[in-house]
Amino acid sequence: MEDFQDMTILQIRKRLNELNAFVPSSVTRKQDLIDKLVEAIQKQQQPERNPPKRSVSPISSFQRQKTEPAFSRNSIPQAQAVSPPRRVGAIPYNPSSIKLSNQKTDVFRQRMEAAFPSEEKESLEVKSSSATLIKESLSQIGTFIGILLAILFAAYLVKVYMAKPIFCGEGIYENCIKCPEHAICKGGSMSCEPGFERDRTACVEDEKVKKKAYTRLWELESYVISQATHKWLETRTEFMIDFEDYSRQFLETEEGLIVSRLKELIKAKVSLKIDSLDDPLKLIIHAKKPFLGLYAQIIEFLQDHKYSLTIGLLISLFFIYKYICYRQRKVLLQQARKMYEMISSQIKANVDDTLEHGVMESTIKSDIENQLGKSLTRKLWPIIEELRRKDKNVCKFEMIVSGRPRILWQWKEEVKPVIGNKMKYF
Structure with a gap:
C-alpha cells in the first residue's frame, strides 16, 4: 500500500x-x-x-x-x-x-x-471487457491462421508447377512421365521434334510452321484442281501428279521442314479437294470428285450434247423466225386494211368527178408513201392488192390517159380501154 x-x-x-x-x-x-x-x-x-x-x-x-x-x-x-x-x-x-x-x-x-462504481460493478465491467478482448483476440488469431494457410497453399502450388518433371526414357522407367508424342526424351528431360514447340509436358505444333504449311497446301489444291479441270475438258481423263515433281517445280526454295509438314498433311488426308493414292513408293496426288466448277460443268454439258443442241437451236430459231414473221404480217395486215379503207373511200368519192371515173394507181401509192414511207409502202402494197382482188366493188384496169397507158382503180364501173379493140382488165 x-x-x-x-x-x-x-x-x-x-x-x-x-x-x-x-x-x-x-x-x-x-x-x-x-x-x-x-x-x-x-x-x-x-x-x-x-x-x-x-x-x-x-x-x-x-x-x-x-x-x-x-x-x-x-x-x-x-x-x-x-x-x-x-x-x-x-x-x-x-x-x-x-x-x-x-x-x-x-x-x-x-x-x-x-x-x-463499487467493486461488484467493476467486476462486471471487467468480465464484459475481458470477453470482448477474448473475442477480438480470437478473431485476430483466426485471421492470422487463414492468411498463413493461404500462403502455404500458394507456396505448394508454386512448388508443384515449378518443379521440373522427369520423363521416361533411356533407363528411366519409374517415377517418371511418359514421353509425349513428337518429343525426344533423354536423361529425364524432353525436347520437341522440329516443327513442334513445348507446352508444359506436351509438344504442340509450331504455329508459324503450321500456317505456312497450310498456305502451301491451299496452293497445291488450286494447282491440282485447275489442271484436272483443263485435262478433263480436253481429253476426259483424270489428272495426277507426283509430289516430288510438284516439289521440284514449286517448292525448290522452300524450307525442308515446310515441305515435310506439307507431305504429312497430304498423307493425313486433311484436304477436302485433293487426295493421294495408297502407293508406298510415291505420293501420287489427284483431285477429289466432283472437282468441276459451274462454268466447267456448263462447258462439259455443251461438249457432250453439241449435235443435239445444235439441231434444237436451229429448230428453235426457225420457230422464233416464223413467230416474228407472223407478228409482223399481223401488224402489216392491220395497217394495210386501214389504208385500203381510205383508198376505197377515195375511189368511191371520185366516181363522178373524173372522166375516167377512177383514181390512178400511181396517185394511190404516192399518198401512202407520204404517210408511211417508201419501205413500209413496199411491204403493204402486196397486201393491199390482195384486199382489192377480194373486194367486188373495186376494179382495176388500164387505159390511155394523155397519150400514155395508165392503171386506174374504179368503183363498180366498167370502162372500155382505148388500147386497141380489146378490153384489158386486171
Whole structure:
C-alpha cells in the first residue's frame, strides 16, 4: 500500500487518473484515493464553516443536484453549491448548503461513488471487457491462421508447377512421365521434334510452321484442281501428279521442314479437294470428285450434247423466225386494211368527178408513201392488192390517159380501154 498522508490534492488527483487505466488490478487503491481526497477537502473546508448566509431551500438544492450531469470515469466530480465556486488546491469545489450532521451521507461522497462504481460493478465491467478482448483476440488469431494457410497453399502450388518433371526414357522407367508424342526424351528431360514447340509436358505444333504449311497446301489444291479441270475438258481423263515433281517445280526454295509438314498433311488426308493414292513408293496426288466448277460443268454439258443442241437451236430459231414473221404480217395486215379503207373511200368519192371515173394507181401509192414511207409502202402494197382482188366493188384496169397507158382503180364501173379493140382488165 502507498502512503497518501504526505500527498497533496493535486498529486492524489494525478495518481487517481493513472490508476483509472488499470481498473482490474487497482480497485482497492482507487477507493483509498477517493477516501483520502474526501478527507482532504473536508479538512480544508473546516476553517470556512461559516460562509456568507444565503437563503437556499434544501429542496431547491436537492433538485439542482439531480439535474447535474453525470461524471466520466476519467474526470474528478465537482460538487455544486449555492455559494460562489472556489478552488481548493487544484480542484474546483462547491460545498453543500446542507449541514453534514443533518445528512445520512455526504453529497460529495455520493457523487464520487456514482462516478466510481463499487467493486461488484467493476467486476462486471471487467468480465464484459475481458470477453470482448477474448473475442477480438480470437478473431485476430483466426485471421492470422487463414492468411498463413493461404500462403502455404500458394507456396505448394508454386512448388508443384515449378518443379521440373522427369520423363521416361533411356533407363528411366519409374517415377517418371511418359514421353509425349513428337518429343525426344533423354536423361529425364524432353525436347520437341522440329516443327513442334513445348507446352508444359506436351509438344504442340509450331504455329508459324503450321500456317505456312497450310498456305502451301491451299496452293497445291488450286494447282491440282485447275489442271484436272483443263485435262478433263480436253481429253476426259483424270489428272495426277507426283509430289516430288510438284516439289521440284514449286517448292525448290522452300524450307525442308515446310515441305515435310506439307507431305504429312497430304498423307493425313486433311484436304477436302485433293487426295493421294495408297502407293508406298510415291505420293501420287489427284483431285477429289466432283472437282468441276459451274462454268466447267456448263462447258462439259455443251461438249457432250453439241449435235443435239445444235439441231434444237436451229429448230428453235426457225420457230422464233416464223413467230416474228407472223407478228409482223399481223401488224402489216392491220395497217394495210386501214389504208385500203381510205383508198376505197377515195375511189368511191371520185366516181363522178373524173372522166375516167377512177383514181390512178400511181396517185394511190404516192399518198401512202407520204404517210408511211417508201419501205413500209413496199411491204403493204402486196397486201393491199390482195384486199382489192377480194373486194367486188373495186376494179382495176388500164387505159390511155394523155397519150400514155395508165392503171386506174374504179368503183363498180366498167370502162372500155382505148388500147386497141380489146378490153384489158386486171
